[in-house]
Amino acid sequence: MDARYKSRDIERRSLDVDSLKRSFLEWLVYSVGKDARAATRRDWFHTVALAVRDRVVDRWMDTTRSYYHEDAKRVYYLSLEFLIGRLLTNSLSNLGIMDECRQALDRLGLSMDDVVDSEPDAALGNGGLGRLAACFLDSMASQGLPGYGYGIRYEFGLFEQRFENGWQVEHPEQWLQFGNPWEFARPEVLYPVQFYGRVEEFRDSVGERAYRWVDSERVLAMAYDTPVVGYGGDTINTLRLWSARATSDFNFGHFNEGAYMKAVEQKILSENLSRVLYPNDATEIGKELRFKQEYFFTSASLQDILRRYLQHHTSFDNLPNKAAIQLNDTHPAIGIAELMRLLIDQHGLRWEKAWEITQATFAYTNHTLLPEALEAWPVRMVERILPRHMQIIYEINAKFLTRSKAKAAGDNARLSHLSLIDERGDRRVRMGNLAFLGSHKVNGVSALHTELMKETVFADFHAEFPDRITNKTNGITPRRWLKQANPALSELISSRIGEGWISDLGQIAALKEKADDVVFREEFRRAKRKNKKRLAAYIARQTGEEVQIDSIFDVQVKRMHEYKRQLLNVLHTVALYNEMRDNPTVSWVPVTKIFAGKAAPSYHMAKLIIKLINDVAKVVNHDPSVHDNLKVVYLPNYNVTAAEIIIPAADISEQISTAGMEASGTGNMKLALNGALTIGTLDGANVEIREQVGADNIFIFGLTAEEVNDLRANGGFNPREVIASNPALKRALDMIATGAFSPDDRNRYQPILQALTDGGDHFLVTADFADYCRAQDAAMQLYRDSEEWTRKAIINTASMGWFSSDRTVNEYATEIWDVHPVKPTHDGEGFR
Ligand code: H53
Known part of the structure; x- marks a missing residue:
């Protein structure tokens, strides 16, 4: 050379x-x-x-x-969302430079810092599910696992949230505006994806009935690859995102203006497929474009997976030994029918063989039990957009129902639950059932969630296939969520126990004994203080509000949703405000309530709660009678970058969902890892956090999932009675009802009051209020004893080893995927 x-x-x-x-x-x-x-x-x-x-x-x-x-077995993680955030510090940190x-x-x-801050935040996801996918990519690469992420290269990520007069307004997120230095465009990696058209039946070469999909419209999927840098830089995996390109099949031949404009219009329409991320987290809105997005990226990914497989193999028999495909929620579940179609229609396999291969290749992760979030597409729509897939789904269904135990027992109710088609009203395809049936393993994301899956949505499937459901409690990557986000604490930890924890978070348990070391406690506090200063400066920049570093930073950051109960938190805030005003001579522990999180643009109730928090903030923050002992801030535009500043500075982590409704949560893990004490219900992974940190080091309150279930089964409860019997709650609600926080529109919060009273308080805000206040009081009392508080905070950090996404991914790798680490050979020169 x-x-x-x-x-x-x-x-x-x-x-x-x-x-x-x-x-x-x-x-x-x-x-x-x-x-x-x-x-x-x-x-x-x-x-x-x-x-x-x-x-x-x-x-x-x-x-x-x-x-x-x-010829290693690879795992393909199919996800409509990858919430990766910024990549510069991540790459530098994982490369060790x-x-x-x-x-x-x-x-x-x-x-x-200036350079780092010039990077846009890649927000190709909504919340927990998308961020989990990003943590898994980091963990797979860091452990040398042959893992690929497949998703969509949205031109516009999750909207940018701004406040106008306290209301959320959405602005487009133009993260690609100035180009993306991390990605490699692959214009040669291009797959056709079909839509619409019809199915033609014919006889194949051996006289068997066969089908072809004709007269369809085509869109091309073009690949963009982003390297995923594993810790240490040894393994660099690939995140492949698809962008929609129009085919040149349009008829540009007729050069009259109408045809030309129509052709261009068509091009724009097809390329809309990868234009924008749907901004709903754990709620479905059932739009046709969304379904097309799901099929678009799933079909392209499967074609790519089969192409790669066929480089080494001539028969498909070995596919399950070479490829594991993980469905991140039901969003890519149409892949079950698509793989069947590709194997049968394009590669000539027989049904039984194709089904055996499909089931052995796919696995499905369920992330929610909320009925409104379980995808069910109208049969008429699926038929129109993917006619061949609809046929395949019918056939899977018919074969399954004929053989099911329920059929044998003549149990029609169970049979109708098992069906892939919901026959009530306008008929719908149940994507959860399709994903379940087409997979060899199905998992929930926390122990409680997995048990509830067995008892509720998938009870009948669980009876049919008792070995299929398995639990894989979520995790978070310690590289981003401790090493990068919290250099102060990371350096302190490494100074005492070495750097092993970065790739083996279990080692952090060695810090437990340091909880009794007075010098270590002092240093731990110093790190927290540094992070709180950084956050206070950020709050001042973002909101103009000055907050006290010595106050309790009480943090609730997550998507805005009624089940997550930000409303419970703001009601406590109002009650605390009243108490402080009533008792001005008491020496209060100052509290800063910090909220952040986006609401889906069409979720009116969630947006109204944001406005309420901002309205309460305006009154509380300007009331001299509380002597700055209480501040409320709502930070705009919560994203991964903001999380990296907020989480290391938190004293209290609010994990207060109605029990049984949060599948897992992962913010709960990030906050505890950074030494925040949790105030939480026994929901999702909070249950396992309590097991790890010990009941003395967490503030648990409220109804359990079982109690919630019983309460609802017995016809609910009477929120008016609960309100009447709790003067603090009654006073807070009366203030909101009479416009104490909205003098410009006294009726503004009627919908909230209505939901809490006549609406039956579905999320049990009033039912849990008293116990929540008790937990808050206990936390405030403990904070006065700073040594004891720090001791518990250290124990929290030291007890979070199990929540590393390395552990989670390893469980998937050994118990579901059967993939193993591969050590790359680097024969290049100049490597360190
Ligand atoms: O997935 C997280 C869970 C969390 C759950 C969340 C989620 C979404 O972000 C979007 C859709 C969905 O069905 C679920 O709400 O509890 O921690 C990762 O598993």
């Missing part, structure tokens, strides 16, 4: 400060096209990202080559 190229090649891989600095200057000029004088912060971000990407590419190719040479990069920028007179 030409020596000049060779040395440049080595330079590209070198991780020392000088090489980085030289690379930055070269990239700035030759790729961004600016000189140092004219470069903006954003230019520098692109420069640094491209130079870092250089250091990843060889290892990425090595990884892919190793998988190929070993954070300090080197900082120094290189320093030598150029640049601030690392």
Whole structure:
């Protein structure tokens, strides 16, 4: 090789400060096209990202080559959402060159923070489900597992939330506006995806009945690849996102204006498929475009998976030994019918063989029991958009129902629950049932959730297939959620127990004994204080509000949903406000209530609760009679980047959903890992958090899932009686009802009051109010004893080892996927 190229090649891989600095200057000029004088912060971000990407590419190719040479079994994680957030610090941190990069920028007179802050937050997801997918990608790469993410490259991510007069308003999230330095466009990786048309029956070469899908419209799926850097930089996996491209099949032949405009219109319409993420979290709205998005990315991914498989194999018999496909919720569940179609119609397999392969390849994760979130598409729509799939679904259903035990027992009610078709009203395809039936394993995301799955939505399936449901409690990646987000605490931890916890979070248990070490406690507090200062500055920038560092930072950050009960929190806030006003001479522990989270744009009740919190904030924050002992802030535009600032600074973690309704939660894990004490119900993974941290180190309150169930089964309760018997609650509600927080519109909160009273208080806010206040009081009392508080906070951090997504992914790998780590061979030069 030409020596000049060779040395440049080595330079590209070198991780020392000088090489980085030289690379930055070269990239700035030759790729961004600016000189140092004219470069903006954003230019520098692109420069640094491209130079870092250089250091990843060889290892990425090595990884892919190793998988190929070993013909390793891969796992494909199909997800409509990947909430990855920013990638620069993530890549630098996982490559271990954070300090080197900082120094290189320093030598150029640049601030690392400014560069980092110029990166847009990639919000290709709504909340927990999308962030879980991102944590899993990190864990798979960090453990050398051959894992691929497949999803959609939305042009617009989750909307940007702003407040106008306290109301949420949505703005488009243009994360790609200035280009995305991390991705590689693959214009040659292109698959056709069909829609509409009809099915034709014919006889195949051996005279058997066969089908073909004809007269359909086609859209092309084009791949964009983003490298996923594992911790240590050894394994670099791939996140492949599909973007919709129009085919050139349109008839541009007629050059009259009408035809031309129509053709262009068509192009725009097809490319709408990857235009925007649906902003609903755990609620379905059943729009046709959404269904088409689901099929679009699923079909492209399956075609890609089969293409890769066929590079090594001629028969499909081995597919389940070479590919595991995980369905992240029912969003890609149409993949069951699609794989059947591809195997039968395109590759000529017989039904039985195709079904055996499909079931052995797919597994399905359920993330919610909320009935409104379980996807059920109208049969008429599925028939029109995917006529061949509808046929296949009918056939799967017919074969299954004929053989089911329920049929044998003549149990018609059970049979109708098992059916893939909901026959009540306009007929619908139950995607959960399809996913269940087409998978060899089905999992819930916390122990409680999995048990409830067996007892409720999938009770009849569980009776048919008692070995299929399994639990995989969620986890979070300690790299992003402790090492990167909380450098102060991470450095403290590493100084005492070494760095092993970063890739083996179980080791963090060694900190438990440090809870009794007075010096360590002092340092732990110092780290928390540093994070609280950082958050206070952020709050001041975002809202103009000054908050006290010494106050309890009481944090509820998550999507806005009635079942998550931000309303319960704000009612407690009003009650606390009243108590402080009534008792001005008491020496109160100052409290800062911090809220953040987006509401689905069409979810009026959720938006009204946001407005209520902002209205309460306005009154409380300007009332001199509480002497700044209480502040309320609602931070706008909660996203991964904001979470990285808020979570390390929290003292209290609010996990207060109505028991039985939050499948798992993962914010609960992030907050506890960062040393916040949880106030929570026995819901989702809170139950397991309590087991890990011990009942003395968590504030549990409220009805249990079983009690909620009994209460509802026995005709509910009378919220008016509960309200009448609790003066603090009554007073808070009366204030809201009479316009104490909305003098400009005294009736504004009628819908909320109505829901809590005549509406029957479905989420049991009033029922849990008294016990919630008790838990809050206990927390406030404990906070006065700062040594005891810190002790418990340390125990929380030290007890979270089990909630690493490395543990979760390992369980999937061994118990569902049967995939194993592959050690890539790096034969390149210049690696560290
Ligand atoms: O998934 C998280 C859970 C959380 C659950 C959430 C979720 C979505 O974000 C979207 C759709 C859906 O069905 C569920 O609400 O409890 O922690 C990851 O499993």
